[in-house]
Amino acid sequence: MNLQKKMLKGAVAGMITLGLVSRLASFNAATVKAATDNNSLELAHNAYIFNQKGKRIKNYHGQKNNAYLKKGTSINFSGSIKEVEPNTKKFYLLNEDREKQSWLPYKMIKGQSYYKLSSGGYVKANNVYRIAGHPLYTDQATVKIANLKKNESYKIGVGKDSINLKNGKIYQVDRVTSMSGQSGLSIEYRVRGTKTAFIPETKIKAKPKQQLQTYTQASYIIFTQKAGTYNVDGSARSTTDPNATFAAYDVYPVESATYLWSANDNKVELFYLLKDSWNEPRFYSLANYHAQDFAGLVYVKADTTEYESGPALKPTNTPEQAQKDAKIAVKEDKQELQDLVDQENITPYQSSSLSNLENRFKAALKLAKTTLNSDEATISEVKAAKAILVKTQNDLSHYDKSQAESDAILGATTPYIIWISTMN
Structure with a gap:
């Protein structure tokens, strides 16, 4: 097969x-x-x-x-x-x-x-x-709008990407994605030259003759074999739950690539941090693995996976640094993270559109405090918690309505697409 x-x-x-x-x-x-x-x-x-x-x-x-x-x-x-x-x-x-x-x-x-x-x-x-x-793939293809009801107004994209679709109009598209929404998942094509304008497959007359690369905002990997999950110290997590491991061909989003030192195996290996394992997962996945809410830092070995879609991730450290950072963190190692936590004074926001950013920040703050209070946290763990806290803090403090609207669209993109051959 x-x-x-x-x-x-x-x-x-x-x-x-x-x-x-x-x-x-x-x-x-x-x-x-x-x-x-x-x-x-x-x-x-x-x-x-x-x-x-x-x-x-x-x-x-x-x-x-x-x-x-x-x-x-x-x-x-x-x-x-x-x-x-x-x-x-x-x-x-x-x-x-x-x-x-x-x-x-x-x-x-x-x-x-x-x-x-x-x-x-x-x-x-x-x-x-x-x-x-x-x-055969192409960097652009032509699609023609069809299937709109008479006088139907169908708007796609936000801000400068905003487009009102009309029957008969032709657009150049350059990427394809599966968009998750309240009614499930739909295949959509991105209008070339835009970031957020996606045309639903149901609104075009015919699909492109050649394939387009898949677009996803998050980085996705595909598992090449059955694989378990790991902690930040390189130790294997419990697999007693039948859904605690990945099956071959599972697809899952990840947020960083990091070398970790495993004391048990006495070696350094490259790992991926599962997206939002430290927060409540908010995405579709066809994976056997079902993350528990706020599971903490959960990793998988990179050599059990292949790249699927989204931004390609480069390691955040070197193998040599990973071995050095495998030591238990002392007070001096935690000071920068402690300073970040001490200066935080979360302001209550009235806008419901900020709730997701607030929740992510609070989860990151919770992870940081847990790491600081742990006598077994490694330097690697402290660095990971700091990176997550800094990013979520920055996202919240630099909130922009137009960016939030864009992220709401792009954050719904997934790689779950079936290509129906034009030869059939």
């Missing part, structure tokens, strides 16, 4: 557990290996064949009268797939790590991209669905 099918199977199993709708799954499952499976292009649309000057070939290998290749046709390409700097090409393939990209070089003819065929001639890149058996 390939990765895409395994992920779909795992996601469906998770959705049955959580009671979510069965059409959701991870989107970026299919990626390209360094060595390609074949040298063919698969067409997403009926496609004419052109010469090197961009003119149609009317008699292509015995076909006459403006010959074209039918949708779903596979035909060999000329050239070889090469690794390329990320986000530098309009059409590209995702490598296995989903951060690096590859491309099959294409020729620009009269402003359009064409792939050269091994049997002669060229085909437009925007008519290609797969290359060497792997999905």
Whole structure:
């Protein structure tokens, strides 16, 4: 069973557990290996064949009268797939790590991209669905608004991103996401050049021919195997609860990458801090793991996961620093955190829109005080508590209504998307 099918199977199993709708799954499952499976292009649309000057070939290998290749046709390409700097090409393939990209070089003819065929001639890149058996991605695609009721007003985006959708209007989109809301999860496309304008899939006439990368505000990882959770000292947390571990192909958000020293294993390893483990989780997850409210600092080993979507996280420390910070924190090590706690005087806010920020700050303050009162807290734990307190304090003190509106939209983005092939 390939990765895409395994992920779909795992996601469906998770959705049955959580009671979510069965059409959701991870989107970026299919990626390209360094060595390609074949040298063919698969067409997403009926496609004419052109010469090197961009003119149609009317008699292509015995076909006459403006010959074209039918949708779903596979035909060999000329050239070889090469690794390329990320986000530098309009059409590209995702490598296995989903951060690096590859491309099959294409020729620009009269402003359009064409792939050269091994049997002669060229085909437009925007008519290609797969290359060497792997999905073709694009940095932008065109969608047309449809399905709005007569005189229906449908607004997307906030502030300068605000757009009123109307039937027949065409937009360029550059990312796709699954948005969580009161009615569940919906697939949505981000309008190119905006941050918060997302068009629901139900409001467009047809999906893009090629895939778009998934957008999520949070960083998500996917587990490659069954995995447990760990404390800040690198020790394993209890797994007596059947939902205290992750299953292979579970997807979960994380907020930082940190090297931790494990005294039991006598080594340093890279870990991810699970998003909001120190606060009440506020996101959808198709994971076997169900975090308890205010569980504290909960980590997973990075080598049991792969990157899925969102900002790529860089380690906050070095392996050498991790070993040094594994020592029990003394008063001097806690002083900066203590100073932050001592100066806090939480002002009661009247705006309900601030409640989430207030709750996050209070949870961070609770974590800081617990860490300060612990005789077993390590320097690593003190540093983690300080970083969380500083960030939540900054978010609260620099509250901006427009930013809050933006975060309300972007914070609802998840990677649970099912790609319905245009070939079906």
